[in-house]
Amino acid sequence: MFSATPLFLAGDSLDLPVMRQRVDSVLSAFFREKLTGILGLGLPGEAARVLEEFVTSGGKRLRPLLCGLGWYAATGSPPPEPVIRVAAALELFHSFALIHDDVIDASSTRRGRPTVHVALATRRDRNRGHLDAERAGINAAILVGDLALAWSDELLHAAGLTPPRLAAVLPVLDAMRTELMHGQYLDLTTTGLPGPDVQQALLITHFKTAKYTCERPMHVGAALADDRPALLRELSAYALPLGEAFQLRDDLLGVFGDPSVTGKSCLEDLRAGKNTVLVALALRDAVPGDAAELRSLLGDPGMTEAQAARIREILAACGARHQAEEMIAERHAEALLGLESPASIHPSAVDVLRALAESMTRRFS
Amino acid sequence: MFSATPLFLAGDSLDLPVMRQRVDSVLSAFFREKLTGILGLGLPGEAARVLEEFVTSGGKRLRPLLCGLGWYAATGSPPPEPVIRVAAALELFHSFALIHDDVIDASSTRRGRPTVHVALATRRDRNRGHLDAERAGINAAILVGDLALAWSDELLHAAGLTPPRLAAVLPVLDAMRTELMHGQYLDLTTTGLPGPDVQQALLITHFKTAKYTCERPMHVGAALADDRPALLRELSAYALPLGEAFQLRDDLLGVFGDPSVTGKSCLEDLRAGKNTVLVALALRDAVPGDAAELRSLLGDPGMTEAQAARIREILAACGARHQAEEMIAERHAEALLGLESPASIHPSAVDVLRALAESMTRRFS
Numbered sequence: 175m176f177s178a179t180p181l182f183l184a185g186d187s188l189d190l191p192v193m194r195q196r197v198d199s200v201l202s203a204f205f206r207e208k209l210t211g212i213l214g215l216g217l218p219g220e221a222a223r224v225l226e227e228f229v230t231s232g233g234k235r236l237r238p239l240l241c242g243l244g245w246y247a248a249t250g251s252p253p254p255e256p257v258i259r260v261a262a263a264l265e266l267f268h269s270f271a272l273i274h275d276d277v278i279d280a281s282s283t284r285r286g287r288p289t290v291h292v293a294l295a296t297r298r299d300r301n302r303g304h305l306d307a308e309r310a311g312i313n314a315a316i317l318v319g320d321l322a323l324a325w326s327d328e329l330l331h332a333a334g335l336t337p338p339r340l341a342a343v344l345p346v347l348d349a350m351r352t353e354l355m356h357g358q359y360l361d362l363t364t365t366g367l368p369g370p371d372v373q374q375a376l377l378i379t380h381f382k383t384a385k386y387t388c389e390r391p392m393h394v395g396a397a398l399a400d401d402r403p404a405l406l407r408e409l410s411a412y413a414l415p416l417g418e419a420f421q422l423r424d425d426l427l428g429v430f431g432d433p434s435v436t437g438k439s440c441l442e443d444l445r446a447g448k449n450t451v452l453v454a455l456a457l458r459d460a461v462p463g464d465a466a467e468l469r470s471l472l473g474d475p476g477m478t479e480a481q482a483a484r485i486r487e488i489l490a491a492c493g494a495r496h497q498a499e500e501m502i503a504e505r506h507a508e509a510l511l512g513l514e515s516p517a518s519i520h521p522s523a524v525d526v527l528r529a530l531a532e533s534m535t536r537r538f539s
Numbered sequence: 540m541f542s543a544t545p546l547f548l549a550g551d552s553l554d555l556p557v558m559r560q561r562v563d564s565v566l567s568a569f570f571r572e573k574l575t576g577i578l579g580l581g582l583p584g585e586a587a588r589v590l591e592e593f594v595t596s597g598g599k600r601l602r603p604l605l606c607g608l609g610w611y612a613a614t615g616s617p618p619p620e621p622v623i624r625v626a627a628a629l630e631l632f633h634s635f636a637l638i639h640d641d642v643i644d645a646s647s648t649r650r651g652r653p654t655v656h657v658a659l660a661t662r663r664d665r666n667r668g669h670l671d672a673e674r675a676g677i678n679a680a681i682l683v684g685d686l687a688l689a690w691s692d693e694l695l696h697a698a699g700l701t702p703p704r705l706a707a708v709l710p711v712l713d714a715m716r717t718e719l720m721h722g723q724y725l726d727l728t729t730t731g732l733p734g735p736d737v738q739q740a741l742l743i744t745h746f747k748t749a750k751y752t753c754e755r756p757m758h759v760g761a762a763l764a765d766d767r768p769a770l771l772r773e774l775s776a777y778a779l780p781l782g783e784a785f786q787l788r789d790d791l792l793g794v795f796g797d798p799s800v801t802g803k804s805c806l807e808d809l810r811a812g813k814n815t816v817l818v819a820l821a822l823r824d825a826v827p828g829d830a831a832e833l834r835s836l837l838g839d840p841g842m843t844e845a846q847a848a849r850i851r852e853i854l855a856a857c858g859a860r861h862q863a864e865e866m867i868a869e870r871h872a873e874a875l876l877g878l879e880s881p882a883s884i885h886p887s888a889v890d891v892l893r894a895l896a897e898s899m900t901r902r903f904s
Contacts, residue, residue: 217724218724218725218728221721221724274682310727313643316681317720317723320639320723323685323688324716324720327692327709328710331709332710337705340706340709341702341706345693345696347692348689348696351693352686352693356577356580356586359586359679359682359686360583362678362682363583
């Protein structure tokens with residue numbers, strides 16, 4: 175349910191690439207320490223190794239960056255080490271979400287590599303046993319995902335926060351987790367059953383992307399600095415429309431993007447029958463014949479390139495593509511509006527937030 | 540990988556049935572609040588309802604009780620409300636573990652009812668879609684398990700602990716989680732491949748039962764009272780051998796128990812090819828012909844009652860059954876040893892700890 179398109183980030187005052195490197199260093203050191211501990215206990219290192227490989231093999235690190243930006247918006251200073259560690263914990267949490275997501279979607283590749291359950295199934299081909307390798311790979315991947323979640327907590331709890339700061343940030347993370355689960359559950363129960371309900375598709379986007387991916391990571395970063403409800407509200411006014419715009423762009427790229435640029439097939443979302451806003455708009459607005467054709471084509475795992483081209487034609491002809499672009503522009507403008515004369519966001523952060531909004535909504539990959 | 544046999548608890552000074560009721564009340568109130576919130580957001584209530592049904596449908600509540608006993612051992616007083624809430628969070632965490640466990644083991648019943656993934660698959664039979672109902676049930680159950688874990692954290696964080704107490708207890712819970720994951724992973728990678736490695740079977744028992752089920756819940760309860768490493772060590776000296784004995788008893792009941800008393804088939808563990816200490820002892824000690832026969836019978840999903848009877852014969856003839864009983868007696872004695880003249884455990888707690896050790900090791904169901 176999550177796509178893996180890279181994100182271009184413009185150069186800025188905070189130096190996002192440096193922050194990214196710091197997050198990656200924390201993750202590498204954490205895995206080294208964990209693996210040493212595990213092998214010292216006489217336990218197999220497979221789960222830790224597979225997880226490390228997955229976490230370090232790529233990804234935009236969007237949530238850690240937004241967490242750092244939340245801190246920056248609160249303070250105007252680059253994030254200190256404990257904030258970087260919390261940001262890294264968010265990435266580990268996201269790895270949990272992706273690993274289970276790939277099991278649920280039965281996805282075979284992510285970030286240009288085999289997904290965790292596929293990689294684990296391949297390793298199991300060598301063993302004998304009553305469970306077949308595919309099933310064994312899925313089972314192990316469920317546990318590797320659970321481990322990622324447990325370790326995300328561990329990294330957070332050992333981030334070096336004071337007890338009051340830790341206690342302040344935990345409810346934000348709890349809200350984030352529950353929101354993600356609800357978004358995922360709603361996504362799961364409607365995937366394969368796309369319909370004309372634009373509001374429902376927007377609700378999934380709201381929970382999975384606007385809140386989980388954008389707003390909450392920024393809230394986490396801000397809550398690490400101090401308790402200022404007005405700042406959190408200002409960050410929400412920026413992050414929620416931005417997150418929706420980001421997801422709408424993702425949906426468009428998933429269907430109309432250039433696979434040589436996005437690195438992702440343009441058939442995947444259509445074959446899965448994803449209940450995106452784009453598809454809901456089309457099922458609502460297309461002429462009855464086109465809507466019926468769309469409905470019969472979507473969600474077919476054997477969909478051909480020609481059938482996908484026909485879907486693109488319908489999505490364009492009924493105005494859904496155009497309307498999705500307009501919704502992105504509206505939300506982008508709304509996100510920027512709050513940055514005009516912010517009362518709580520630190521002035522140093524305004525430029526980088528503006529640049530980020532640009533790169534998250536106008537990207538080509 | 541977890542069995543569901545009920546546990547008899549002797550009457551005692553702490554009044555365990557009352558504690559159990561208090562834990563259940565916290566869980567019921569939590570689910571009521573959650574469901575109201577979810578429906579208020581326009582989200583489907585299915586996941587919350589299915590989870591509530593699972594959590595409230597039974598179970599020994601062993602981990603919450605041991606958590607309360609950890610508090611009692613530290614203070615000599617009945618647990619106040621925040622401790623009960625943390626104990627309830629442990630039960631919710633255990634629900635997460637059981638739901639994923641049942642998916643992994645492909646178990647169809649637990650506590651005399653359909654498992655979560657089976658119940659969800661049945662609901663999905665009514666819908667149409669490209670994923671078949673069984674697969675959709677598994678997918679939804681993975682998310683319901685994830686939700687149980689997220690809510691376990693939420694219940695913990697909102698238990699009403701002071702920030703320093705919360706910060707003190709989180710590392711204990713983190714250790715508990717990682718230990719469980721390692722135990723599960725080891726169990727998973729060896730199930731279906733039983734061998735004569737008694738040490739490895741004991742290692743699984745150590746992580747999954749001695750540490751996760753017994754020691755850590757007691758540590759959590761004790762850490763809620765104050766920071767006393769000596770008390771934690773004394774509790775470990777009691778809980779670790781007790782946990783091993785409890786699991787060995789479980790393994791024996793799983794094969795030799797009376798199904799009309801245990802409420803559980805005597806074929807399940809054998810059909811799954813569980814890598815128990817009992818089986819490892821037999822594969823190590825049986826005469827070569829019997830060991831080969833055992834190996835060929837174990838892990839066959841189509842095993843007949845006659846074949847299971849033959850396995851029981853071999854387990855008895857080679858002395859494995861007897862040796863498992865001896866190991867239980869040794870561990871039971873070791874657990875009691877630390878209660879002789881405890882330096883840190885509160886004197887009021889000694890009797891109930893002794894009674895608990897009795898009921899956990901000598902039970903018939």
